Amino acid sequence: MKLKITNTLMRKKQVFHTIDPLNVRVYVCGPTVYDYAHVGNARPAVVFDVLVRALRHIYGNAHVTYVTNITDVDDKIINRSKERCITMEALTKEIINIYKTDMAAIGVKKPDVQPRATEYIGPMIAFTQRLINLGHAYITNNHVLFNVRSTANYGQLSHRYEKDFIAESRIDVLSFKRNPSDFVLWKPSANDQQGWDSPWGYGRPGWHVECSAMAADNLGETFDIHGGGIDLIFPHHENELAQTSCAFGHGTMANYWMHNGFVTVEGKVMSKSRHNFYTIRDLLSRWPGEAIRFLLLSTHYRQPLNFSKSGLYEAKTQLNKLYGTINRARESGYTPQCSLVQDNNLVLSALCDDLNTPLALTALHQIARKINIALNNKVCDWEISDLMYKLLDWSKLLGLLQSDLKAWFKGDGKEDEEIEALIAARNAARKAHNFREADKIRDKFKARGIKLEDGAANTTWKKIK
RNA sequence: GGCCCCGUGGCAGAGUGGUUAUGCAAAGGACUGCAAAUCCUUGUACAUCGGUUCGAUACCGGUCGGGGCCUCCA
Numbered sequence: 001m002k003l004k005i006t007n008t009l010m011r012k013k014q015v016f017h018t019i020d021p022l023n024v025r026v027y028v029c030g031p032t033v034y035d036y037a038h039v040g041n042a043r044p045a046v047v048f049d050v051l052v053r054a055l056r057h058i059y060g061n062a063h064v065t066y067v068t069n070i071t072d073v074d075d076k077i078i079n080r081s082k083e084r085c086i087t088m089e090a091l092t093k094e095i096i097n098i099y100k101t102d103m104a105a106i107g108v109k110k111p112d113v114q115p116r117a118t119e120y121i122g123p124m125i126a127f128t129q130r131l132i133n134l135g136h137a138y139i140t141n142n143h144v145l146f147n148v149r150s151t152a153n154y155g156q157l158s159h160r161y162e163k164d165f166i167a168e169s170r171i172d173v174l175s176f177k178r179n180p181s182d183f184v185l186w187k188p189s190a191n192d193q194q195g196w197d198s199p200w201g202y203g204r205p206g207w208h209v210e211c212s213a214m215a216a217d218n219l220g221e222t223f224d225i226h227g228g229g230i231d232l233i234f235p236h237h238e239n240e241l242a243q244t245s246c247a248f249g250h251g252t253m254a255n256y257w258m259h260n261g262f263v264t265v266e267g268k269v270m271s272k273s274r275h276n277f278y279t280i281r282d283l284l285s286r287w288p289g290e291a292i293r294f295l296l297l298s299t300h301y302r303q304p305l306n307f308s309k310s311g312l313y314e315a316k317t318q319l320n321k322l323y324g325t326i327n328r329a330r331e332s333g334y335t336p337q338c339s340l341v342q343d344n345n346l347v348l349s350a351l352c353d354d355l356n357t358p359l360a361l362t363a364l365h366q367i368a369r370k371i372n373i374a375l376n377n378k379v380c381d382w383e384i385s386d387l388m389y390k391l392l393d394w395s396k397l398l399g400l401l402q403s404d405l406k407a408w409f410k411g412d413g414k415e416d417e418e419i420e421a422l423i424a425a426r427n428a429a430r431k432a433h434n435f436r437e438a439d440k441i442r443d444k445f446k447a448r449g450i451k452l453e454d455g456a457a458n459t460t461w462k463k464i465k
Numbered sequence: 466g467g468c469c470c471c472g473u474g475g476c477a478g479a480g481u482g483g484u485u486a487u488g489c490a491a492a493g494g495a496c497u498g499c500a501a502a503u504c505c506u507u508g509u510a511c512a513u514c515g516g517u518u519c520g521a522u523a524c525c526g527g528u529c530g531g532g533g534c535c536u537c538c539a
Binding site: 159161177182208238239306317321366377430442451453 | 503
């Protein structure tokens with residue numbers, strides 16, 4: 001099956017051809033670690049996690065290299081650590097730990113390499129020196145600046161050209177720039193600021209260099225896919241592309257550029273100053289990570305996504321239904337078993353069409369319905385086992401439905417005994433036709449968010465809140 | 466001013482030049498002591514105005530509405 005992806009560089013959907021099928025290489029821009037991850041950080045993490053799962057499925061687990069960086073050199077970090085009166089190292093260590101924990105909780109697998117900018121200062125200095133030597137960068141006022149006029153292709157990714165916006169530029173430009181579009185490769189730091197010694201004095205790298213240096217170091221001078229949020233197209237990715245292609249003399253840095261759409265929160269623009277944002281950490285205290293993941297995948301990655309509590313509720317409901325189907329089949333004595341019947345993997349085919357995750361989710365519902373119909377009709381044992389297998393197996397591509405059923409429906413097990421005792425009491429009342437008492441007990445369960453299901457043989461329970 | 470995206474039934478959200486997903490919610494039915502779960506059925510949606518076409522929600526153009534980016538800001 002051919003994977004098709006929308007390439008921002010070409011502005012169209014294209015069939016993906018890898019440079020090397022034995023080593024498919026992907027780089028995605030990660031977070032700047034000065035604050036807790038929010039849903040806007042989580043979207044690219046989840047989306048590209050699914051892309052990488054699909055690539056590993058197609059090319060083989062060992063034949064994909066996935067790199068996402070962590071930006072731990074940044075003015076925001078400097079400022080935040082001052083505010084909190086802690087060292088930058090303490091701040092970034094804390095935030096990185098939280099980030100990794102939160103991403104794991106929403107099912108994001110660890111990338112193969114997760115380099116930190118501070119670990120690559122040497123390569124960044126070398127990279128900058130290389131650009132100076134090749135005449136693409138110049139030194140002025142203790143800064144090293146990239147000269148955008150040294151390459152004819154500047155603007156090819158964002159389709160943004162100097163002539164178009166220079167007159168309307170709202171931002172004051174550094175007076176010593178040769179051209180307003182030139183950007184910083186290295187800038188001086190004050191003595192009390194984070195910095196490193198370099199041929200141009202004590203200072204720190206500009207924002208864009210880190211990705212060029214780390215991508216080249218880990219993936220080579222050109223690689224397959226470069227991803228990130230749509231806001232990164234300009235200037236970040238445009239500048240990375242300019243630097244890398246100039247430094248190495250290849251026309252391009254990555255063959256395919258993919259960008260995920262923006263996230264709004266409860267219908268409004270996500271804004272830190274207006275306190276309109278959800279951190280993953282907060283959400284996890286109320287909702288399963290899988291519901292967060294499900295919601296993020298229920299909209300196509302290039303579309304804008306509105307992240308809302310009601311959306312989370314529906315995501316949870318849908319997961320309850322899917323897990324409920326597996327649970328029902330298991331309670332009927334079936335186990336997942338792969339049959340010899342070949343079936344088109346509908347999740348994979350949906351993902352191959354530019355990562356159509358919403359369509360992939362409907363494939364899950366389709367199988368669930370087939371299982372339920374088969375269970376209702378009590379026929380075809382092997383078919384039920386086969387469908388169960390497919391539901392669970394296909395879901396792996398999306399990173400869903402891999403949780404333990406008991407954990408999903410019944411929590412940590414602390415209440416099990418008490419609940420079972422109450423159910424026994426209720427069933428005794430039912431047997432005695434004391435339905436008023438039986439319903440009273442069920443109402444109590446309902447108030448606790450526990451749903452009872454009276455089966456033919458026994459009564460089972462699920463937490464639904 | 467420049468570049469770009471979006472507007473689908475009560476809600477979420479795919480897709481397609483003609484047969485009109487999927488999920489949630491709602492209504493009816495089967496089942497059940499009552500429920501729940503599940504299955505079945507129902508609702509004829511594609512901002513607006515033109516154009517192309519035998520035929521457009523889908524292609525093109527205008528309009529209206531919403532959103533993003535435009536240089537040290539991630």
